[in-house]
Amino acid sequence: MMTNTYLPHVGGVARSVESFSAVLRGLDHNVMVVAPEFPGMPATETDVVRVPAIQRFNGSDFSVRLPVPGLLTEPLDRFQPDIIHAHHPFLLGDTALRVASGRGLPLVFTHHTLYEEYTHYVSNESDTLKRFVIDLSTGYANLCDHVIAPSQSVAALLQQRGVTTPITVIPTGVDIERFGRRSGKRFRQTRGIPDGAFVVGHIGRLAPEKNLMFLTRSVAAFLRVRPEAWFLVAGTGPLEEEMKAHFGAEGVLDRVAFAGVLKGRDLVNAYASMDVFAFASQSETQGMVMVEAMAAGAPVVAVDASGVREVVQDGSNGRKLAVEDRDLFCAALAWIADMPESGRKTLSKNARKTARGMSIGISADKLLSVYGSVIKKKAAWDVPEETSWQSAMRRIAMEWKLLGTIAHAAGTALVGAEAMEGRPA
Secondary structure, three states: OEOOOOOOOOOHHHHHHHHHHHHHHHOOOOOOEEEEOOOOOOOOOOOEEEEOEEOOHHHOOOOEEOOOOOOOHHHHHHHOOOOEEEOOOOOHHHHHHHHHHHHOOOEEEEOOOOHHHHHHHOOOOOHHHHHHHHHHHHHHHOOOOEEEEOOHHHHHHHHHHOOOOOEEEOOOOEOHHHHHOOOHHHHHHHOOOOOOOEEEEEEOOOOHHHOHHHHHHHHHHHHHHOOOEEEEEEOOOOOHHHHHHHHHHOOOHHHEEEEEOOOHHHHHHHHHOOOEEEEOOOOOOOOHHHHHHHHOOOOEEEEOOOOOOOOOOEOOOEEEEOOOOHHHHHHHHHHHHOOOHHHHHHHHHHHHHHHHOOEHHHHHHHHHHHHHHHHHHHHHHOOOOOOHHHHHHHHHHHHHHHHHHHHHHHHHHHHHHHHHHHOOO
16 A cells, blocks of 8 residues: 555545555455655554655645655565555555556555645645646546545546546445444543533644635634533644634634544544534545544534535434535534434434444455455456566556656646636636
């Protein structure tokens, strides 16, 4: 598995790689993770190869790997992989493509992210860059043997964009038992939240692409009219101070608990302390945090988007809002807050049922099925006893395809930019 983000980085992709790796190893499969270096990473790791990287690229939480020729040759020679699984189309994604081509191995790619929603880390709201990353990730998918989409919404979007590689929908999945062992009351005590408070919660990276200022304004409005309500926020990021400033200006900061990054038992207990999980991101492909919240019994209030519509069933395990509207969001939170205890228990029961259908065990079985079919298909296509010349030509062909994908993406973006410049005001 080759990924641009991994432990101790906190994020959906890193957690997906970690979760699948752990489950597959538990089923007696060998998994090697290739990832960038990150501050605070473990001193010793088993079957993890770290590559040098630039930390906190352009103010983001991400690392950008530095190319070091030959760094992976020896570890891969020892490991002898049967399949390469890329979790990004850029940076180590290129490396995954080259490794798979050079070793004659099948390549699976999980399209975790709507990359166009993250271009602000490189250029402010550049339509040209958005078109470039969309076309580049689409071209990359078409160079792979199989594509994993975390949700049906993403699968449909990829096909609409021109991905012709076979696609299978496999959400990351959640460790249901882990989130069932919880103590929300104790967590509230440690954060100064009263036992009788109605707690709205949110967990995630506090970054612009998560639509957090809309969420902040909506929850602040709810807190103003609900003196018994609190807001629990777990995570860090560039918007933290702006969020605090808004809550302060609205006079409700004393009922907002910023808990920072939570892991292990603290993370589980944080979910358990919530009466409702609030989510407003429009950039998710899956939204693992919603499933984790449901596994802990918390219903979800969210704005309809990819990743949300596969999880939230309006009126059954939470509220799914058709449009982004502050008053509607407040009303949805109030709908749950005003429910009798029996109604809340029903919501909680339905939330757990939804989470059970998205367990990591079910997802791992689906992933193994894809691996098996792709390996079998690749073996049927392989030329027996490939010569050195054939191997070299295959590598050259892949480099040419990769270059062509980049050139096509750049050309599409530039043509689009010229069209925008030429249109009438």
